[in-house]
Amino acid sequence: MPPSSSGHLALPFLLHVPCPGPPWSMLPPDQAGLAPSRDRVGSVNTVAQDPIALKIAATSVNVVPVQGSCARAGCSPSLPPGRSALPRRLSPPRDDHHPDSSAAAFCTHFPVCSRFSLALRCNFDETRLALEARNNALEKLQQSMLEKEQMLEQIQRSMQSAEEKRHASVSELSAKHRKQLESLEAQLAEVSAERTKASKTIQSLQMVLAEKDSKITGIEAASTGEAARLKATLEEIKGELTHLKDQHEKERQSWEAECESLREKLEALESARFRSEIESAKFRNQLESELSTQNQLLQNKDSDLISAKEEISRLESEFSAYKIRAHALLQRKDAELSAAQNSDVLKAHEEAIREAEKEVAAALEERDEAIQDLQVAQCRHSEEIEARDLGLAELDKKLKNVMKKLDYVTSQFLSEKESWEKKLASVEESWRLKCESMKGQSNGHVEDHLQKNLGEWTLKYEKLKEEHESFRDISDRMIEEKEREIAKLLNANKDLHHSLEAKAAVSPMEPKKDAVKPNFRTPPKCTNIGSISCPVKYFQRASK
Known part of the structure; x- marks a missing residue:
């Protein structure tokens, strides 16, 4: 809907929508410029200039044509083209001192128009914020699309470079394999030539071996007579050896009898x-048992001494208590004597004192007897301890003498055993030397010329055998x-054939890989604001 010639927006109907937003005076500073000024009362030039915003406002606001309200406000329902729905006289008067005076005057005179303008303003703010958010999302999506395209270009370049490198490496490997095949063929030719030479040498060696075998057969035929003669001489030597063995056996039996007697002595x-x-x-x-009995006796004596000491201490305590009682009794009697005036009482007290003195004397005598008994027991105990110490010293001396005797006997036995072992070893060594000398003498009886001939023939035979081997x-x-x-060369040839076959199988697949390329198209432009999600869907399809 284009604006009128006077700069105002032509509206054939009014909008009844409550505005939830704040009034124009409460708007933030960045949106203060959107409030109606004295030059833009009754007109919405910014909305008229943006067709997308008009479309969003028309779709998001319930439009209800109200003719009565316009008639009451002085608006004619049918206007000629090029004229505004709001007359110029409805614009509020200018007030430079109060910024919201024009809006207040306008709202007081025309409540329906004020509601319409507030709803329009609120819708415009909401649509502007939504458009900014969607514009930001579109910019981010476009930026990500550019980055993805750059990454794809880089990947294509790297793939091309890798293909070039692969072609170069394949060509180099094919050249190397050709050279290796040529070298291996030359080696095979050399090996075949060497094999023919080796077969010729083997044939010549076989001829030489046949000649040597014929010589060996002749030598063996000549040596059979000598061997028969040598066998006869060997039989004679064997008879002499059996006679010597019998003599040695008799001597061995006599020495064994002597050894048995020596062993019996050792066992005894x-x-x-x-x-x-x-x-x-x-x-x-026995000595340990005697020591244990002596220790037990000493322990008994110690226990007796301890009981005697306890008895003495008990008697001393009783005597001290008796002395204290007697002293108290005497004091009491003295007090009674001083207080009594009768002679009968004095006589009774004197008799009591005499009886007390007698009891004290008897107690002192018992104490002296106990002290004497204790001294006698201590003397007897000290004598018994001395006797026990002397007995222990004597027992220690006896034990030491017995141990010395045992050590001497064991050392003597060990020395005798070593001497007998040395004698046995010397006897065995002498008999071994005698046997060896007898064997040497028996071998020395063979004739020297026969030994020389035999040695020469055996040396020749061993030399021929060593040459043959x-x-x-x-x-x-x-x-x-x-x-x-040859086996190595055959394995290398097989490996080369396998590698060439694998390369031949890989080379037909390369054009197919080059033909498959992704078709990344630019996303279509969205002319409708309601279809803002179409670039996102397209990007998702492209990524899949």
């Missing part, structure tokens, strides 16, 4: 040593080495 000495150890153990046990080992080693080289 060992049994005597065991018996002496048993007797010493018995004597030691060395030739056989050399030929076997050469054959094994050549077979290993």
Whole structure:
């Protein structure tokens, strides 16, 4: 809907919508410019200039045409084109001192128009905020789309560089494999030539071996006569050896009898040593039992002494208590004597004093007797302790003497045992030397010329055998080495064939990979504000 020639918006109907927002005087400073001024009363130029905002306002506000209100306000229902629905005379008067005076005057004269303008203003603010948020979201989406396109370009460049590198490496590997194939073919030719040479050498060696075998057969035929003669001489030597063995067997039996007698003596000495150890153990046990009895007696004496001391201390305590009682009784009697005036009382007191003195004397005598008994017991106990100490010292001396005797007997037994072992070792060594000398003498009876001939023939035979074995080992080693080289070359040839087949299978797949490229199109422009979500959906489809 275009604006009129006078700059106001032509409205064929009025809007009845309550405005939840604050009045124009309560708007924030950044939206204060949106309030109607004296130059823009009754007109909404900003809304008229933005068709998107008009469309959002028309869709988000309930539009109800009200003709009666316009008639009451002086608005004609039908206006000629180019004229505004609100006349110029409805604009409020100017007031430079109060910024909201024009709005207040306008609202007092025209309540319906004021409600319409407030609702329009509130809708305009809401739509402006929503548009800003959506514009920001669109800008972010466009920026992310640009980043994704840049990343895709970089990935395509890296893929192209990787393809170029792969082609270069494949070409290099093919050249290398060709060179290796050529070198391996040359090696195979060399190996085949060497194999023919080795077969020729093996044939020549086999000829030499056949000649050597013929020589060996001739030597063996010649050596059979010598072997028969040598067997006869060996039989004679064997007879002499059996005679010597019989003599040695007789001497060995006599020495064994002597050794048995020596062993019996050793066993008797060992049994005597065991018996002496048993007797010493018995004597030691006896001494230990005597010591235990003496210790028990000493403990009994100690307990008797302790009881006597306790008895003495008890008697001393009783005597002290008796003295205290007697002293108190005497004091009381003195007091009674001083107080009494009768002679009969004095006589009775004197008799009581005499009886008390007699009791005290008897107690003193008992104390002296107990002291004497204690002294006698102490003397007897000290004598018994001295006697026990002397007995213990004597027992220690006896034990030491017995231990010395045992040590001497064991050392003597060990020395005798070592001497007998040395004698046995010397006898065995002498017999071993005699046997060796007899064997040497028996071997020395063989004739020297026969030994020389036999040694020469055996040396020749061993030399021929060693040559034959060395030739056989050399030929076997050469054959094994050549077979290993041939197996290596065959394995390398198989590996090369496998690698070339794999490359031939991979090369037809390369154009298919180049043909598959993603088609990233630019998102379509949205002409409708209600379809703002279309770039997001398109981006989601493209990412999938």
